[in-house]
Each structure stands twice: as C-alpha cells, then as structure tokens.
Amino acid sequence: MFQMTVIQGWSSCVNTDVYQARWTQQKPSTIYIHGWNNDADWIELNVGAYLECEDNAHMPDPETFKSDFLEEDKFKRGIATYTFSQNDAVELTYSANSFAGGKYHYVLKLAYDHVRLDVGYEYKGKFLLKKATYCSYVANRGSVFNADTLFNPNPSAHGTQYSVLSANVTVGSNSERWFSPAPFCFPLKLKNGKWMSVSVAPTVDELDFSGFSNTPCFGGECAFSLDYTSEPEYEDSVHLPELVFRFDADSEFDALEKYTKGLVELGRVEDLVRQKADWWKGVMVCGWFAQGGTANCTQALYESHIAKYDELGIDWDMLTIDDFWGKEHGIWRVDEEKWPDLKGFIARQHKKGRRVLLWVCIDPKGLPDDEVYIDAGHRLLDPLNPKYIARVYESFRYMFGNENDSLDADGIKLDFTGVVPKPGECKCTKRLYGVRYLYELYKLFHDAAKRVKPDCLLDYQVANPHFAKFHDMTRLNDFFLPNDIALPVMETRAKIARSANFGAEIDTDHPDSVEYYENSYKFGNMSLYISNKNLDIRKAEVDAIRRTINEHIKSGKK
Numbered sequence: 059m060f061q062m063t064v065i066q067g068w069s070s071c072v073n074t075d076v077y078q079a080r081w082t083q084q085k086p087s088t089i090y091i092h093g094w095n096n097d098a099d100w101i102e103l104n105v106g107a108y109l110e111c112e113d114n115a116h117m118p119d120p121e122t123f124k125s126d127f128l129e130e131d132k133f134k135r136g137i138a139t140y141t142f143s144q145n146d147a148v149e150l151t152y153s154a155n156s157f158a159g160g161k162y163h164y165v166l167k168l169a170y171d172h173v174r175l176d177v178g179y180e181y182k183g184k185f186l187l188k189k190a191t192y193c194s195y196v197a198n199r200g201s202v203f204n205a206d207t208l209f210n211p212n213p214s215a216h217g218t219q220y221s222v223l224s225a226n227v228t229v230g231s232n233s234e235r236w237f238s239p240a241p242f243c244f245p246l247k248l249k250n251g252k253w254m255s256v257s258v259a260p261t262v263d264e265l266d267f268s269g270f271s272n273t274p275c276f277g278g279e280c281a282f283s284l285d286y287t288s289e290p291e292y293e294d295s296v297h298l299p300e301l302v303f304r305f306d307a308d309s310e311f312d313a314l315e316k317y318t319k320g321l322v323e324l325g326r327v328e329d330l331v332r333q334k335a336d337w338w339k340g341v342m343v344c345g346w347f348a349q350g351g352t353a354n355c356t357q358a359l360y361e362s363h364i365a366k367y368d369e370l371g372i373d374w375d376m377l378t379i380d381d382f383w384g385k386e387h388g389i390w391r392v393d394e395e396k397w398p399d400l401k402g403f404i405a406r407q408h409k410k411g412r413r414v415l416l417w418v419c420i421d422p423k424g425l426p427d428d429e430v431y432i433d434a435g436h437r438l439l440d441p442l443n444p445k446y447i448a449r450v451y452e453s454f455r456y457m458f459g460n461e462n463d464s465l466d467a468d469g470i471k472l473d474f475t476g477v478v479p480k481p482g483e484c485k486c487t488k489r490l491y492g493v494r495y496l497y498e499l500y501k502l503f504h505d506a507a508k509r510v511k512p513d514c515l516l517d518y519q520v521a522n523p524h525f526a527k528f529h530d531m532t533r534l535n536d537f538f539l540p541n542d543i544a545l546p547v548m549e550t551r552a553k554i555a556r557s558a559n560f561g562a563e564i565d566t567d568h569p570d571s572v573e574y575y576e577n578s579y580k581f582g583n584m585s586l587y588i589s590n591k592n593l594d595i596r597k598a599e600v601d602a603i604r605r606t607i608n609e610h611i612k613s614g615k616k
Contacts, residue, residue, distance in 0.1 A: 060170055062148050063139045072148050076171045077305050086125040087152060089166065091173065091303070097250055101303065102202035105152055105166050106195030107177040109296075112186040112289075116179075118154040118162050118195045126151040144170045154195065156181070162195075167300075172320060174259070175301040184293045186481070187266075191273060191283045192301045200273065200281035205254070207247035208272060209310040211521075211554045212240035217539050217547050223272060223280045230269025230285065230493065236535040236551070237521045238476040239493055241558045242270045244282070245313035253307035256282055257317045259326050260299035265494035265524065266290040267299075268478050288491035289481035300324075314557035318523045327523045330560035335513040337413055337468075338530060338563050340375030341607055342585040343367060344471075347568070350589070352381050357397045364407075366590045370600055373607050374586065376515075377407060378415040378471050386424030388439070390416075390453040392465065401465050413468040415515060416457055420474055420499065425449075433484035438477060441498040442487040451506045458511040469515030471533065471565075472503065496520075500528035517565050521555040526562065533565040534582070544569030545577055552581040575602040579611050 060074035071080040077100070079091045091101040106123070109116045127150045142148060148168040155161055160181030167174040175192060193201040203223060210219045212229040213236035221227060229240045243257035258270055269285035282301060304320060307313035321327045348363040349355045360379060367374055383400065385393045392400045404414045422430045422437050429449060431440035440446050460466045478495050479486075490498060500518065504527075507514050518529035532555040534548050552564050564582025566574075570592075578584055586603065593600060 059141055059143060061139055061141050062168075063137075065137050072168045074170050077173075079168055079173070083128065086128060086150070087123060089150075089173075091305075093250070093252075093305075098204050099202070100204050100248055100254060100305065103166075103173075103303075104193055104195065104199070104201045105150070105164055105175065106154070107162070107164065107175070107190060107192045107298065107301075108156075108195055108197075109179055109185075109187055110189040110191070111158075112188065113158070115158045116156045116160060116181070116185070117197065118156050120154070120196060122153075122155040123195065124153060126153055142170075146170075147174075158185075171304070171306075173303040177298040177301075178295065179298075180295045182294060184291055186289045186291050187286045187296065188289055189283055189285055190267075190298050191281050192298075194275065194279075194281040198276050200275035200279035202278070203246060203256075203280050205246035205248050209245040209247070209313075211243060211245075211314060211558075212237055213535065213547075213551050213554070215538060217543065219550060224274045224278070226271060226274055228269045228271040228285065230267070230271075236519065237532075237554070238496065238519055239522045239525070240554065241314055241317060241522055242524075243314055243317040244270075244272055245307065245310040247310070252305075253310055253313045254303060254305045255307065255313040255317050257302050257304070257320075258284065258299040259302050259321055259324050260524070261326060262494070262497065262524070264297065264299045265497055266491035268492040286492060287481070288479045288495075290489075290491040311553045311557050314554065318558050318560075321523050328527060330527050332530070332561050334530070334561075334563070335515070337375065337513075338515055340583060341373065341611060342376045342378065342565060342583050343374045344378040344380055344568070344585065344587045346378075346380040347587045347589045347592075349380060355380060355383050355396060357399065357403060360403070363590060366593050367586075370593060370604065372586075372600070372604055373612055374412070376413045376415060376468075376583075378417060378517075380417045380471070381419070381473070383416060387419050387421035388423050388425040390418055390457060404466055404468075408466070413515070415469040415471050415517060416465075416467050417471045417473060419472070420477065427485075431479065431484070431486040431490075433480045433486070434482040436480050438479060438495070439499060440486050441495070441502045442490070444487070447502060447506075450502055451509070454503075454506040454510050458507065458514055468511070469517060469530075470503075470507065471517045472529075473519070475499075475519060493524075497525065500525055504528040521551075521558045523558050523560070526558065526560045529559075529562060531563040531565050531583075532559050534567045537567060537569045541569055541571035541574070544571055544574045548574070548578065549581055556581075570596075570599065572598050572602040575599060576606050579606060584611060 062072045064070045069082045087105045089103045092099045150166040152164040163178040165176040267284040268287040273281040322329045429446040431438040516529045517531040519533045534551040566578040566582040566585045568587035
C-alpha cells in the first residue's frame, strides 16, 4: 500500500516504501523524487518530452503546457489523502500544443517501486520521426539527476563503461555493436552510494528506434533520448515507449536485473524459463585465428586444428567452424572445394561426443534482389519476405537436418548483427525500422532452427530482455584490449548478459592469457581461439587451459 496527500492550492506528495515524490500546484510539471532518510533529491524531474521530425518544428509550446490532473474533483478539496494498492499507480496528466499544430499528452505514473513517463503525440498528417527526447520540453534543457556515475551496458572497444552524466553515451545499433543490442537501461550511481536506473520499456510495436542515449544539457542537466535513425513515418499519432525510473538498487548489475524483472511485470517481455540441453555447457573451440581469414576456412585446416588440440591433451566439447564454410555469405550451403565432406566431418565429431556449430552472418551477398531489403542502395536480409523465409527454413533443414542431403550440424554462431535499415527510398516486403528489424530477423532464425532441431544451440551477440527468447547463448564478443585487463572487462560483459538474458549460457570469446583461461569458466564456457602456431609456442597458456579443464570443468562430469 502507498499514499498520496493533496493540499489544495499548495502542494502534493506520494509516499511509498521505496521513494517519495512531491510537487507544488504553482509548478506541477516539476516533480522532486527522493528517499526517506533526508536525502537530497534523487531527481528534479521536468515532466515532458518532444519529438524532432523532418522539419524540426514539433517542439512543444511552453505557453500551452498545462496540468490536466488539477482539474479533477479530488484535487479541489482542501486536504485529502488517498490510499493505493501496491499494483496501482497515481497518474498525473499533462498536455501541451506543438508549434507544428500537434498536441502532446504526458502521463506521469507514480507506482509503488518505480515511476514511468508515458508520452503520446497527435498530429494531423504524416511526419518522419528522427529523435524523441524525454525529461525536457525545451531544447538543451533537461532534468537534474543527483548522480555522479553513469554505467554504460553496451561494451566498447576501449573498455570504459563508467562515465559522468555529461558524457553522451548510446546503447543501440548505431553505437559500438559488441552487443546488438545491449539493455535499454542506464544505471546511475547516486551520490548517497545507491543505484537507480533510467530505461525505456517498449512494446514490440514500439521497437522502431535504433538507440537509447543520455543527452547532456545546459547547466549540468540531463535528458534521455531515443534515436530513430531509420526515420519511421507515422500518420496522425505516435506513442513512445515509456521511460522508467527505478530505485534502491545495490549495484549497477542489480539495477539491470530490476530493469529486466520490471519489463516482465509490465508485460513488455515474457518471463522466460529456458529448456537447456546438457551439451550447451563445456569447452568451446573456434577456428577463426587458426584459419586467419575467410579463404582459409577449409576442411584440411580444421582437421589439422582439432588434431593439434587432441595432440596436446586438451579435452573440448564444441567446435565452431568460422567465417566461412560456404561460397557467399548469404547462401548457407557448403563450398565443396573447401569442405569436400563436411557432413562426414560433423558425423565423426558426433561419434567422439562433440558438437559442431556453423558460423553465419546477415550479409546478403549472393541473394537475388527479390529476397533482399534494399534501402538507399544498402542491401539487407528481408525477414518478412516469403521467398527469403522459405530459403531460411530450407537452409536450417540443410544445416541441422539428419537426412542424406543435410549436414546434421548442432547450432550457429550469428555474426555482424549491428545493422538496421537506413532512411529514404526502399524496396522491401514491409518497412521495418530500428531494432524492430533485428527482432524480426532473430525471430525468423530462431523459429526456423528450432523447428528442425529443438536442442540446437543459437549463439548470438545480444544481451537484451526483448530478444532473449530468440537465442540460447550470449557471445561476449571481440576483445582488442591488453590481455592483463581481459578478465575484469569480460566478466563485466558477462554480468550484463546475465542480468538481461534469462539464464542463457555465456560464450566467453577470445582473450588469450593464463589468467583468463584459469578464471573465465567461472562465468561462462571456456572459449578457445588459438592458432596451431600459438598452440605450439605458448606453453604457459596451454598448460593453464589443460589444467583448468581437468581440475575445474571436467572434474565434476568425471
């Protein structure tokens, strides 16, 4: 239970066990949110949001901003207190006209353990959306957050994931793509040492955006924005994903876990209970560094590569045949010049109790134009195209099936997944915008693969609750930093993935150091990317791999 108290003509407040919120009738669009222990305000929230469209004229007119909830009868009493159940929310409604002739509708929902900002916009006619900014209704002005640290859940090439709020940070496909996408959530460390988060909670139909950003503003203020780089077109109205504030987290990872749980409670994602195959856990071998390039992905190379592991007494479980065992990236069929007997190769691994994953990517090279999504000369896969859908189902039957004309492989490693459609002229079955494109693509691959082999392993580089049901393993992705920081950097990526992927397994990827090989099994599957040459000369690393497998990974199974 929680309460709202209204003193007509003066002020109002909402009290829950988690936070307090207060505002005055003289300035009802500014909400002060804070804790119970005489804390400084966590947020000085300016209720509002605005759209940037093709003519950039859809800014709200501050002179028309009004608080509609003040017209309700209950606010006309002198003093009144209202009690709400834990599943209810106090809804404060506001509106404003735009300079373009449209109308904004804002609803601030004060729930028991979080606060949500709901934004709708009505406009007669069509408009192209480029950006939506929350916590503000005037350009370059935002809200005040009493936080000194922002955690970026999207891993970057330089390894830095902590910054101040004045550093612009983006999660999404238009930023670095180590996770595509990462959680749409920014944990903020408050100056009292606790953590809160700012996130968006879209429905599937609201996934038209490509990135979620914090937006530093004048005077230390901050807003949060959705980037619509695909420029979706709307007619007459648009409803934005709700912006959500959650409080009382013990760490940045606890904040991410509360964000994921909150999406389930709001009905935005399904509460996923995974059915896992026993063989999904074990030691992974990938041949990328052994082959050293696409042209060298050959049966002869891989035969010699796994023979080297066997020679050194390294007991492994899963092999990934990397980029690329076919002729063209869009055609998932074996190149028999490179692989004269891929089916036999896979069958021999199965007899040894091992599994084989095939690398695939979303490059449409080799596909005919009538199966491809083309925008501004940019070629993508078209996940809603009936011809391409039929091709994908047939490709997975060929890769995973056990018929005479199929390979009987066990899973895929999906790569190059950061792209989304561009704006402008396009040829496609149906226009898709932002990460909704990735949603449809992942869904297609998942449904086609699981239809053929339900226990197949889908290894994607994604760590986001909205996409969790379409994959079985999160790949932590490339590491190009000094090896002496590999363990903390990759363990941080693993914690992000675990907070958002509903228990998917972890592919720890390719850092190469004794420390990493001795410890990475603690947060995921040991993953070995080592050339034959380095297997011969890096004695310390090989000893660490063999020792860790025998003493920690295989000992329980034996």
